Amino acid sequence: MKEKLGPMNALYPTPTTLVGALVGGKPNFITIAHIGIMTHTHISLGMGKIHYTNAGIKENKTFSVCLPSEDLVVETDYCGIMTGKKTDKAALFDVFYGELKTAPMIQQCNVCMECRLDRTVDFDTHDIFIGEIVQTYADQSILLDNHPDISKLKPLLFDMNSKKYWSLGEEVGKCWNIGKQLKTGKA
């Protein structure tokens, strides 16, 4: 029999991201791992309303989602501890801009997605910002067949229950493939 834990979120791990926005005209980055995938080109950020960055996303209707690799764990965690209200977190990185002009991105992140705000889903405590991906920027060194190679990217995986970052492990199997062995021929 299973234990009842109460309404506990166990939907982890998720990739840890550095979300970029202009706040008061200045680039700022916040660490967000409460992310979501809506459609193939729409992604979401679950951001507590107390955060400094939310106003910048609402003002410019643009943001970036940058993927730090394991080697950026210290900087990434720092951006989740400090508030942009008091700290210039952009000074940690080389910042660049893309097509939207108002979504700051991080050169040190091997993959950055530039997003246009599609809509906001409102909760009492959180703004859920849904972005349409407009352009994706990646370092040649982590590409395989023009797609990001996740084994080279080495994303920082977040788990709220252990309060730890985790690395990616080994391949387990091919999607839409390994399950075919259960087909009986009747389907």
Added chain:
Amino acid sequence: MKEKLGPMNALYPTPTTLVGALVGGKPNFITIAHIGIMTHTHISLGMGKIHYTNAGIKENKTFSVCLPSEDLVVETDYCGIMTGKKTDKAALFDVFYGELKTAPMIQQCNVCMECRLDRTVDFDTHDIFIGEIVQTYADQSILLDNHPDISKLKPLLFDMNSKKYWSLGEEVGKCWNIGKQLKTGKA
């Protein structure tokens, strides 16, 4: 300089889930990895409108999100290949119900979250079902201090770019902690 890949989603890996719903009164499970975390107790599913399961979630306003471990990779992938319209996927598992009565869950999954439909976000091609977690069920064997221990849970991590399932790797560092070394004392 970075390569432009077009609007490519790189927000992976995400945990692969088996989503349970009653469809036409019968339990059905579909493999979904386009998940999201909205708030600490609200999670989302990005489900193409063509899927058979969507009608069941809309009808009952309940669903489950079950977490298969690596040892269920074949069954999990099968549930993503076959449609419930033609296949009794629930027959693969021992099914149980919780407080909501209409959200089928899988005994073989070490963690299952029972959800009440909070709202649906509509896209042309996808229904985004946002659920409030009502109760979480877990096997004692994967708990640590009454929380799921992700290293014992061994989630199946999905990556769309490689079209592969991946395992969880090693710990990288402590959240809200490892970044403190960058504090200068001025903050």
